[in-house]
Amino acid sequence: MIVRRGRATIPVGILVLVLLPLILMPIAAVFVFAFRGGPVAFVEALRTEDAQFALRFSLLIAFLTAAINAVLGTYAAYVLAKHRFPGERPLAIAINLPVAIPTVVVGTSLLLLWGPIGLFGKALEPLGIQPMFTAAGVLLAHLFVTFPYMLGAVKPLLDELEVTYEEAAYTLGAGKWQTFRWVILPALRGGLFSGTLLTFAHSLGEFGATVMVSGNLRLRTQTAPLYIFAQFEAGNVAQANAVAAVLAALSFAIFFFLLRYSGGKRS
């Protein structure tokens, strides 16, 4: 059989034409607008106290979210992959639900649950604990929203491991913890890496839930995306774009690592 490879010019051209206004141009626009006032203006826009705080706060929350969810998500994946129990499927669906729910809804429900007028909030108020509109509230929302990413990255790897993998370690003399540490965990390395990066990236960009639970307090709970939105709304497009460009660059870096990793693994 003769396979004729058609000239790729036309289909590739169409693809680029479609992607241009859809994806490529908006990405470019962020940088173009950020540097419209020149590099000095760009740095000045980044050096304001608010912008610095927003970036630092966002990064901090992203680090914490990634660290906590790396542990929680791996644990959840391990339990779900290893044990068979009644209600396993509904639980698996519930755990993955945050992907499907609009983040604003997540924020609203967290607010209604933990806020001063909420179910838990009311119980906590006499103790002087008020998680909403604080960094803890933002962290809570981010943990919730990004929970499935870790699970999604690790669980397939665990499912792939044959049951006897673990059993082999037991028969060789390894205890439960040794087996997990030396046999299971190394086998999950790729998933842990990509899951943590994904969680970090999503946390860095999270907006919908954050805007609800943070109270948008500048210098206190204003994350970088909230800062961008607030500045844009206030008409300070340059300020907004400077931070947006930094966020975009960070995302590129993360995805570069992700691609490098998964690409390297294949070879």
Add this chain to the structure above:
Amino acid sequence: MSIRLEDLSKSFGGLPVVKSASLEVRESELFVLLGASGSGKSTILRMIAGLSNPDSGRVWLRGRDVTALSPQARGIGFVFQNYSIFRHMSVGENVEFPLKIRKVAPAERARRREEILDRVGLGGFGNRQAHQLSGGQQQRVALARALVHEPSVLLLDEPFGALDAKIRSQLRRSLKEIQKQLGVTTILVTHDQEEAFELADRVGLMERGELLEVGEPESLYARPHTLFGATFLGAGTVLVGRARGGFAQLGPLALPIPPEVEHEEDARVRVLFRPEQVTLSAAPPESGVRVLGQGTIVERSFLGALRRVRVRLPPIPGARQASPALYGEEGLLVDAVLPAEEDIETPEVWVGLRGWHILAPPRPRLLVCDLPDQESPAPFSLVRELLEPLDATASLLAVTADADEVEPLGARLSERAVGEGLPEAEPIVRRGDAAEEIAGEQSQNLYDFLLLSVPSDGSAGILMELLENLATPLLAVRGNPPLFRRILICTAVGEPGKADVRTGGWLARRLGSEVTLLHVPLGDAEPAPYVRTHLEAGLSTLRALEVRGRTALRPARTPVQGILAEAAEGGYDLIVLGRHAPRSGERFRRDDVTLQILGSSGKSVLIVPANQ
């Protein structure tokens, strides 16, 4: 003793997978557990390793009870079918893993790693990654990893299952060599009989969770005890004949039964001959060879050094095929092998026997049906008393229509069985219609007797349905009677009459009961001479079974009247009735003899279908 298993049992979801397995494996022995998939052999191995916990029973390793220990504390080596090499470690790291866990110093680790890798033929492979190795090499790594920490026992679960034939035989030879060199006590699980014979010092044969036979390969092959053993271990033909005067009678051919094989006169005898014990010749063989008959070659296959030939013999009255039994096959099929260079051109051949083996008589098996909606529960105490004299095993069957009831019912059944002194009896719960499920259980497991209680009001209910479908003797027990001391066998002329005398006589012999053979002549007419002949023959059958018997004639208007009158006056415990085998579409009539006796006699009744 290196490995000792004591009454290990395990079930999954109420289904017994291993039934009370006991086994002793000697120091440095290579023991092979052989069985079909699902026979429970891997489960036994996993219980030894601690990967699975037995429901009951104990595991001893080198004199230490390890039943409660975790796998890592047992000091074993285990090789899985799928190798389970740790993918993120190199070959060397894999092999060092058990040493690292045991905190062996790095230098010592390296030394032992190299030593064991050399031994499995992978010297210098330490730096390779697992995915760079072939399946056979991976399994060698798994073997090295399982041996490097010098385990007290080595367990291998179908280690060669995923490999192709050539690699498999290479690996087998290496395994045997390494095992002998290291002297490590080893149990290997396989479904491959050839593998078992090649490797094993001894073989344990498993079927449906039971460890049926244990022995050296040669003795198991030449002298199996069970039909399963005879057929699973290599090819062979099993024919069923009858024991007559110290001979196994296969039609006209009489084969002497060696004195050590226990048998009963007139009982069924199963004779095994291996293909190499069968001679084929175009001309009638010279004297000295026992001739089975003349048959037609139906299949020839070339096996290299040998040629396998299958011959069909025309049906021989008094002999039937136990194995290989083919559906719709009326004749007898006999397998033989010839050296490949010898071939027989003619399609018609004479079949002779150079040797044979008589299988041990099977223990009779009782199916005790416990019907929950019935007012009288199954007579467990009677069953308990029957088992010993009959040398029988019992299964207890309960049926429910309710899916939720299955588990609690099984639990109650086991509890009652244990309470009534029947801990050995196997409880079975089936879901569905009672009569259908009893028939289903029977047809799957071919019990020798069915036993169930009849309601005191004599309603036949489920019995009717069972009788319409069954070809197995059925003991319908009334109440919870003592062992049967006086047995009334109601015999009619013809085939059903012979079957009920034989079965009733067998029962009487085992129980030491007295037997009365009853014939009911209709009206006042003098019984015909052939009736007397028939009764005399019956008495001789009983004498041959060493049973005391007498005959009785009780004229009456109907057989039922006669039987009932004799039963009432003679003080019998059990009435034995013959029946025709069920015919398709047959329905009971209300005046059916069996039903009337069951309903009116007030006694237990054994119903024996003909053609038994």
Add this chain to the structure above:
Amino acid sequence: MAKDRSSRLQGRLALAFGGALLLYALWPWLPVPGRAATPRTVVFYGFSILGEAMNEDVLPAFARSWRRATGERVEFVTAFAGSGTVTNQLILGVPAQCALLSLELDAERLAAAGVVPPGSWRRFPHGGVVNRTPFVIVVRKGNPKRIHDFADLARPGVRVVHPDPLTSGGANWAILAEYGAAARRAPSRAREAGFQALLGVWHNVSAQAASARAARTQFENGFGDALVTYEQDVIEDAAEGTLPGAIIYPASTVLSEHTLVVIDKNIAPAERPVIDALVKFLWSDEAQRLFVKRGFRSVDERLNAGNPAFGTIRDPFLVADFGGWQRVKREIVDGIWKDRVMREVGK
């Protein structure tokens, strides 16, 4: 093996990058010696257009005066959004101590939700009103659609950018301005004239934004021909010539009044003096001048001459002229705009 080394290098680089990010993020919280102790903080919420005036002028001025008086540093945590949004956040419990709302109605909602005692803001000078600003129209440069008054917004083909009355206090003011201007011109049939005026404008509303600020951002990004907004929001840019349009003063319009509420339950006893001082400061000449400088009209008419950019309005009116916000909300915003105009426009 060379590949192995390069991938290890890459891994180190990634790790170093991640570590640097973490260090950067943690920096302000690291216990570096010589760093000042955390100052007092006051959480101040305000409606959108207040942002710059408060963050850059008024609150720093207060911080200075407070430092002069007490030697203490005070820092402000602020959030600015549509007045309705701020109110909702306050109801949900954001820990604000003061909030400057764009209409009294939002203060009343807070009272109804139990956040502040009813009418507590009326204790303050001028009934709690801190400053004012009239509602004006912003048109494109050269006024190509020739818009001179609210009535012109109803002309076919004019596209109006308007804040959303559901979340924006300014939008409620704008509705009152559009209605009031027409009603005052025809006192005999005020309701009908007002209804017709609103209907005309809202037929032409092409974009609604969550706050007055957001509406302006939309207009500046090219949406619409006219924007109804606070004078304050555009006056500075207009004076500097950076406004992409021109301000049109309607003959008659409303002066919006911005109400301060103090949320007592969020104030610890130790913070009480700062808050009291801040409240007092907002009505001081210093603060009022700063508001005027930033384009707000002071509650003290004398100070309004301080900003030459203020345009003249022939017939300004206040919400009190229409019976106060309770009534305006019930009769005009809900009764006419929501129930009649929006239903008509929705057809």
